[in-house]
Amino acid sequence: MHDDQHGTAIISAAGLKNALEVAGKDIAKVKIVVNGAGAAAISCTKLYVALGAKVENIVMLDSKGVITADRPNLTPQKKLFATTRTDVHTLEEAVKGADVFVGLSKGNVLSQDMIRSMADQPIVFALANPVPEISYEDAMASRPDVLMSTGRSDYPNQINNVIGFPxxxxxxxxxxxxxxxxxxxxxxxxxxxxxxxxxxxxxxxxxxxxxxxxxxxxxxxxxxxxxxxxxxxxxxxxxxxxxxxxxxxxxxxxxxxxxxxxxxxxxxTKLTRNLHDTARMHPQRIVFAEGAHPSMMKAAVQAKTEGICYPILLGNPDRLRRVAERLKLNLDGIELIDMRADQEQGRRATYAKHLAKKRARQGYTFEEAYDKMYERNYFGMMMVETGDADAFITGLYTKYSNTIKVAKEVIGIRKEYNTFATMHILNTKKGVFFIADTLINRHPDQNVLVDIAKLSANTVRFFNEEPHMAMISYSNFGTDEIGSPVSVHNAVEELQKQFPDLAVDGEMQVNFALNKDLRDDKYPFTRLKGLDVNTLVFPNMSSAQGSYKLLQAIDQDAEIIGPIQMGLNKAIHFTDFESSVRDIVNITAVAAIDAYVDKIKNK
CATH class of the missing domain: 3.40.50.720 (NAD(P)-binding Rossmann-like Domain)
Known part of the structure; x- marks a missing residue:
């Protein structure tokens, strides 16, 4: 098997199959012109026939012109595609009225006038290298309906053998x-x-x-x-x-x-595979706030395809369908909800009554709550709060400060904590690291740091790891007695009193946290002695977010999952405008697991 022959045949046949579909043409009926009769051209044409093309509809040319059945001294390969037509001898005559041109010959042999003479929506594969039979620009300028491929990577629809090899x-x-x-x-x-x-x-x-x-x-x-x-x-x-x-x-x-x-x-990676596999065992009903955002819609469709969840998209259904059509996405089996539509009036009223009752002591009225139900974050979180959905994904459009406020109002913080937080997971060549708090608490005091550490320990165990936690600062174990190191130092002291078996220590600099030999030699008293730290709690949001984003920028191969919400009463999870489809799918898997675990706890 040779890639220039069979490889080109496979890739170009796949391209031809799809180009014909785009053009709405039947391969059994189209007229095909193949310019070139070498090994690659013969292999390609044989595969087109296997795909359904009719030999009688194929005209092949070599350096002497159209290969006709009455030409003497034809090789066995050329005889296979020798035409019985007597009215065509040149390329110009052959392409007139043809549906498909495949060039495996030499550059600049196909003219714009030749393309104009072809059938409607002609398919032109100009595959000669390095100069194609006609340039992409000339072909596209010849007529607006041409479907064009070349062997060039700088133009659409490249027929490239590396698509099939290795x-x-x-x-x-x-x-x-x-x-x-x-x-x-x-x-x-x-x-x-x-x-x-x-x-x-x-x-x-x-x-x-x-x-x-x-x-x-x-x-x-x-x-x-x-x-x-x-x-x-x-x-x-x-x-x-x-x-x-x-x-x-x-x-x-x-x-x-x-x-x-x-x-x-x-x-x-093993981490994401386990996440997805676990989520697939108990798929949940997950609401996607920005349903019309291309990344969120793609993620919802992918998550459904993978069996991770039953997606619900918020947004105007007509707009959602238009976006899906443009992106070639299938929304079958995905629920579309327009929280602003008249038919949702009853649900908005129900949600508003629930929220007004829950927040009555904070001055909420039914009218105020009802108005808020026109906002996607309030409506989506109320779906989770009332049990109409199991989890909620938001954040691509809205500011975090607003989303955090809504989450506190609608969902609330778990009673054993005074705050909630987020964590990012970094899967690096040196192992998996859990970093907190990357999103919620900007300038945490000692008490908030204690809560963040407790939340982090529970979340690390959620991912089937034992937390080995370093509380980070710019000083080591009391070397600075002012500023944030004091808050971190006091938080560590409180944590060690409350949880004598928890592997947590600090405050310490990052290099001591991540180098156990250095740490154990310099500070042999640490509770982390002999342990590889996997959990880092930073003194403020700036340092936590800066650290994980620095690592992300430096190590392009590092996988980052997050932000993962910790401490709310229900599975509400966040994304940001930089999140890729894969990022959102990963968060969706986490949200599905989170929601299922909540159900088990509350049984």
Whole structure:
């Protein structure tokens, strides 16, 4: 198997399949012109026929012109696609009225007039390198309805062999295949074609500096950087090898196989996999505040697809459907709620009565509460408060200060605490670290720091880890007697009195927290002696947020999950405007687990 031959065939066949779908054309009826008759052209055309193209509808050209059946001395390969037509001899004649042009020849042989002579919505694959048969600019200028592909990475719909390699070989080798047969090649074609119809990962949009790539004229084949190629193509090829009888090893757990591939490529970690797997065991009803935001909508659809939750999107249903249509997202099975619609009047009144009664001693009236139910944060949190939903995700549009205020009013803080807080989890090459408080408490005093530490310890245990907690400052164990070190020092003293078995100490500088040899040598009395610290509680929000964002900027491979809410009575979780789809899906998994644990506790 050679990538220039079979690889180009597989990738271009996937592109052709999707381009025809965009154009609304039947492969069995389209007229195809293939300019070039070398090994790559022959392989491509054979695969198009396997895909459903009719030989009688194909015209192939070599350096001498149209390959006709009456031409002498044809090679066996050229004979396969020699046309019986006698009315075409040149490329100009061949492309007239054609639906598809595939160029595997040399540069600048296709003119704008030739493209204009083609059928409606012509498909032009100009794949000669480094100069295509016609430039992208000239092709697009020739007529507005052309569907164009080249081998160039700087233009849409690149036919690039790396879309299939090494993933085709990966699937073949993983099942110890004796050959790469036609069934395996066709499986790769369909896997690649199908992937282009799925929502595009954030990393692809970032690399190509676009916001919302979606299936259509400028995106009908996946980008080479799409991280899903390794799982989708490899698995499809491996399955086809097993089913066609050339595999010497069988795979039965395909989910595990794909997860292993993602781990090898660094796309998924044990931490996130466990989160998602746990959430899938007990999916919850989760409300997404900014339902029309592309990232939140994509995350909701992905979370539903993965079985993490039953999503509820807040927003105007017509607008939500328009956004979904633009993003090529399927909202089937997702509840859409317009909290401002007339039909929601009864629910708004019910929520308002509940909130007014709960906050009566804080001066709330029914009228004031009713007005607040037109705001997505009040309405969504009341859905959770009254049991109409299990968890709520917010934060992409709203300011944190407002969201925090609403959460305190509607949901309230757990009775054993005086505050709530947030934590970010950093999954780094040096291990997993839990960092608090990154969002809620700007200038915590001693009592608030005690609460944050207690919340952090409970949250770390929530993630099945034992907390080894360092309380951070710019001094070590009382070397400074003014400012924030005093608050941290006193908080540690209080924590050690209340929880004699909790591995917590400080105040200490970050380097002593993270280097146990240095810490144990300099301060052998510490309760953390011999332990690797995994939990860092900072003296204020600035230092906590700055620390995790610095690490995020320095270590691009570090995975960050958060902010994770700690201390509210219900599962209310936050995102921010920088959150990617993957970030929101991870928070959704945490929210689903959080909500389920709450249910178990309250039974």
């Amino acid at each position: 993933y085709i070989f990966r699937g073949a080798l993983d099942v110890h295949a004796k050959a790469i047969n036609e069934e395996m090649k066709m499986a790769a074609v369909h896997a690649i074609a199908d992937l282009a119809k799925q929502p595009v990962p954030d990393i692809v949009n970032e690399v190509y500096h676009v916001n919302d790539l979606s299936f259509g004229p400028k995106y009908f084949i996946p980008k080479p950087v799409d991280p899903r190629l390794i799982t989708e193509v490899s698995a499809a090829v491996a399955k086809a090898a097993i089913e066609s009888g050339v595999a010497r090893k069988t795979i039965t757990d395909w989910d595990a196989y794909k997860k292993n591939l993602m781990e090898l490529l660094g796309q998924e």
